[in-house]
Amino acid sequence: MSKLFLNVFFSLEIRSKIKICSALALLGIIVFGNHLHNSLQFDSVLYVKNDVNLQNPEKIINWEFISKEYLSRGLTRITIATNAMLGKVNPFGYHLFNLTVHTLNAILVFFISLEAFRYFGLRYPVNQNSKASFVGFFTSVGFLCHPLQTESVVYIVSRSGLLAATIY
Numbered sequence: 264m265s266k267l268f269l270n271v272f273f274s275l276e277i278r279s280k281i282k283i284c285s286a287l288a289l290l291g292i293i294v295f296g297n298h299l300h301n302s303l304q305f306d307s308v309l310y311v312k313n314d315v316n317l318q319n320p321e322k323i324i325n326w327e328f329i330s331k332e333y334l335s336r337g338l339t340r341i342t343i344a345t346n347a348m349l350g351k352v353n354p355f356g357y358h359l360f361n362l363t364v365h366t367l368n369a370i371l372v373f374f375i376s377l378e379a380f381r382y383f384g385l386r387y388p389v390n391q392n393s394k395a396s397f398v399g400f401f402t403s404v405g406f407l408c409h410p411l412q413t414e415s416v417v418y419i420v421s422r423s424g425l426l427a428a429t430i431y
Contacts, residue, residue: 283400284370291365301358368425
């Protein structure tokens with residue numbers, strides 16, 4: 264049923280991109296999913312568990328805070344406060360958010376790679392197993408699975424690096 268749905272409503276190029284994005288999401292879960300039930304570690308204990316402001320996260324999620332604290336990791340603090348509102352200090356939600364943002368970043372790397380190929384005139388027909396999609400996929404896999412990414416995904420406070428990668 265879902266295959267018929269994809270065939271009817273999406274072109275071959277879009278179906279191929281949906282499959283690649285799904286593969287990246289699955290790979291992200293396989294590689295980093297084992298940390299979802301870990302406890303808070305290192306700075307995360309100080310900045311999440313022991314942070315007095317997170318006991319009333321509504322004080323952080325308002326326009327006054329955003330305007331005053333935006334330049335000092337305000338977005339990171341707002342996302343942590345949102346996690347605190349939804350799940351208190353349960354680490355699962357914090358880890359899930361980091362994993363989701365990291366997987367989203369890997370998907371963005373895939374699309375940026377495709378655009379780089381298009382910009383430099385290296386686009387190949389999709390029906391011939393596009394070299395652009397091949398290179399874009401493996402570039403994003405390298406980004407997704409590289410050991411240097413572990414800190415940003417596993418440590419809650421390193422969320423700022425994930426958010427910076429998403430926005431910039």
